[in-house]
Amino acid sequence: MKLTTVLFDLDGTLLPMDQDEFVKYYLGLLGKKLAPYGYDPRVLAGNIWAGTAAMVKNDGSCTNEEVFWTKFSEFYTENVRKDEPIFREFYENEFIGAKAACGFNPKAAEAVAAIKARGLRVVLATNPLFPAVATENRIRWAGLTPQTFELYTTYENSSRCKPNPGYYQDILDRLGVCAEECLMVGNDAIEDTAAGKLGIKVFLLTDCLINKDQRDLSGYPQGSFDELLAYIKTL
Numbered sequence: 282m283k284l285t286t287v288l289f290d291l292d293g294t295l296l297p298m299d300q301d302e303f304v305k306y307y308l309g310l311l312g313k314k315l316a317p318y319g320y321d322p323r324v325l326a327g328n329i330w331a332g333t334a335a336m337v338k339n340d341g342s343c344t345n346e347e348v349f350w351t352k353f354s355e356f357y358t359e360n361v362r363k364d365e366p367i368f369r370e371f372y373e374n375e376f377i378g379a380k381a382a383c384g385f386n387p388k389a390a391e392a393v394a395a396i397k398a399r400g401l402r403v404v405l406a407t408n409p410l411f412p413a414v415a416t417e418n419r420i421r422w423a424g425l426t427p428q429t430f431e432l433y434t435t436y437e438n439s440s441r442c443k444p445n446p447g448y449y450q451d452i453l454d455r456l457g458v459c460a461e462e463c464l465m466v467g468n469d470a471i472e473d474t475a476a477g478k479l480g481i482k483v484f485l486l487t488d489c490l491i492n493k494d495q496r497d498l499s500g501y502p503q504g505s506f507d508e509l510l511a512y513i514k515t516l
Contacts, residue, residue, distance in 0.1 A: 282459065282461040283462060283516075284401065284462060284463070284482075284513065284516040285401060285402060285458060286401060286403075286456060286458050286464070287396050287463070287513070288452065288463060288464065289393065289404070289405055289406060289430075289467075290407055290467035290469065290472075290473055290486075291416070291419055291420065291423065292419070293467075293469070293488075293489035293490075293491060294389075294466060294467050294473075295389040295390075295420075295425065296384075296419055297384030297488060297489050298382060299382070299489070303379060303383060305382075306379050307382070308329065309322075310371075310376065310379060311326075312326060314367070314375050315364075318367060324356075328357075331352055331356070332348075332349040332350075333349070333410055335348050335349065337445075339440055340441075341447055342440070345410065345436035345441075346412070346436045346437045350365075372412055372415040372418070373414055376415055376418060385422070385423070386423075386488065386506070387424060388505070388506040388507070389423050389425070390424040390425050391506070393425060393429060396510075397429075401513075402456065403430055403431060404430055404456065405420065405433035406434060406448075406476075407419075407434060409434040409436050409439035409442060410436060411436060412436055413433075413435040413438075416434075420433065432452065432455060434448075443472035443473070443475060444471050444475035446475055446476070448475075449465070449475065449479055450479060453481075459480075460476075464481065465477075465481050465484070466483075467485065467486065468485065468487070468490050468491055470490070470492040470493070470496045471496075473485070474496075482516070483502075484501070484509055484512055485501050486504075487503050488505065
């Protein structure tokens with residue numbers, strides 16, 4: 282089936298980064314922001330991780346946003362919801378400091394532009410663990426705009442996460458496309474190759490490759506953005 286749609290991961294794919302360093306930097310900034318409001322930074326980090334884990338296990342019965350705040354409220358009671366505006370303020374302002382933990386590759390935006398110029402649909406299939414405002418900021422750090430993408434997944438508009446194949450199925454359903462006409466471009470050997478379980482083709486960008494289980498990846502097309510564009514021409 283002819284290729285019609287390309288799905289891109291963000292962190293470590295369009296936006297170069299060492300994920301562990303980024304998370305450490307991001308949580309440090311969040312802890313500093315919320316400490317004056319009575320949040321112990323170390324405890325907060327652990328509870329953010331617990332909320333994240335709950336989102337990853339989401340079965341699709343509600344949004345990731347609802348799952349996160351339900352779990353988060355277990356630690357701070359429902360009163361924590363009154364602080365949601367403070368969290369949003371953080372992502373609109375102080376979160377920009379986490380850009381220092383990211384790199385920049387101009388070929389990312391160039392590749393997306395080249396793919397769109399071929400008449401292909403482009404989607405940002407980033408793991409929807411962040412609110413939209415944080416995702417939109419990271420898109421801009423990569424030299425792109427939110428409007429570049431037909432769809433970008435956030436914790437508000439998604440009810441599953443990678444590596445659940447259901448996350449990818451939700452995208453297919455929203456776009457009205459078949460798996461066989463799609464390509465997933467990512468850097469994570471677990472999260473992004475999960476798309477292949479539905480029949481979506483997968484290309485691994487190796488600049489910031491994550492392969493925690495040391496899987497054999499020889500069966501996947503892989504390489505740089507130049508090699509990605511060359512591969513797409515063959516489809």
